[in-house]
Amino acid sequence: MSTNIxxxxxxxxxxxxxxxxxxxxxxxxxGLAFIFADKSSLDITSKAAIERFCSINSVSHIINCAAFTAVDKAESEADKANAINHLAVKYLAEVAKKHDIAVIHISTDYVFDGSSKQAYQETDTPNPKNVYGKSKCLGEQVLQDINPARSIIIRTSWLYSLFGSNFLTTMLRLGQEREQLNVVSDQIGSPTYARDLARAILQIIPQLSRANENVPIYHYSNQGQCSWYDFAKAIFAAADIDCRVKPIPSSDYPTPAKRPSHSVLATAKIEQEFGVDLVQWSQSLRSCLARY
Structure with missing residues (x-):
């Protein structure tokens, strides 16, 4: 069977x-053939559109990177966040189960409330504290309920890249515009370079031939942990940007969505079962910014 992803x-x-x-x-x-689809070429909120697209393209695997990721905007656009992060996953799972398509679904550390000071295990009970996290949690649950064979969920954290809009690209822009920035220092997580996660996914795909009795969850992030303040300082140092960073508490930077204060993920399971490499976050940041 051809591998059309x-x-x-x-x-x-x-x-x-x-x-x-x-x-x-x-x-x-x-040996892998990729079909890259954005919302202009595939409406994943339409089950009929998904089924038609997968049939025409003989899809064997789906990597679901689509998500409503604007955490604060989700508070006022809950229906839209739910449509993309929950209902679309339901439709993808239903089509996948019908046509024996393997699914790799990307989820988030924000399914947790941040009350634990230990790294979150895959078996820990989610308790999201914002609309975005709740919609992503529902997406996980519906995928597990429908249970398409050879499918997995990968939770990741603090994803960044030189592509798109994220904390890294925002800091690079603001660091060039301002002499000083105030950055929250009491939220702790693990910055994750999207290229590292993408590389891990490509290593996992050939290993999805075995059927699962249910849809297992894995955690993937770069190693180590830091605050957003630490991350900002490291970005400016690596990019040689002269911008002072002042640490502030979350209470001094109120946002529409509450965020977990500690969302570090335990990653031993994905390393042991799939043999993926887990790189230190500061090393991956330097690798990313070498292209900047």
């Missing part, structure tokens, strides 16, 4: 990195 959310950070690797790292992508 549909990548949804092709214009986002992870989709863009998957496209880059598919075109530039043949050792990872050899």
């Amino acid at each position: 549909l990548v949804t959310g092709a214009g986002g950070q992870l989709g863009s990195e998957l496209r880059y690797l598919s075109e530039n790292e043949l050792s990872l992508s050899e």
Whole structure:
């Protein structure tokens, strides 16, 4: 059976990195045919559109990178966040189960409330504290309920890339415009370079031949942890940008959505089961910015 991989959310950070690797790292992508789809070419909120697209393109795998990721905007656009992060996953799962398509679905550390000071295990109970996290949690649950064979969920955290809009690209822009920035120092997580996650996904795809009794969850992030303040300082140091960073508490920077204060993910499971490499976040940041 040919390996025809549909990548949804092709214009986002992870989709863009998957496209880059598919075109530039043949050792990872050899024998794999990719179909990159954004919302203009595939409406994933329509089950009929998904079924038609998968049939025409003989899709064997879906990497679902599509998501409503505007965390604060989700508070006022809950229906839209739910349509993309929950209902679209339901339709993708239903089509996948009907046609024996393997699914790799990308989820988030924001399914947790941040009350634990330990790294979150895959078996820990989600308790999202904002609309975005709740919609992503519902997406996980519906995929597991429908249970298409050979499918997995990968939760990741603090994703960044030179593609798209994210904390890194925002800091690079603001660092050039301002002499000083105030950045929250009491939210702790693990910055994750989207290219590292994309590379891990490509390593996992050939290993999805075995059927699962249910849809297992894995955590993937770069290693180590820091605050947003630490991350901002590291970005400016690596990019040689002269901008002072002042640490502030979250209470001094109120946002519509509440965010977990500690959302570090335990990643041993994905390393042990799939043999993926887990790189230190500061090393990956330097690798990313070497292209800047």
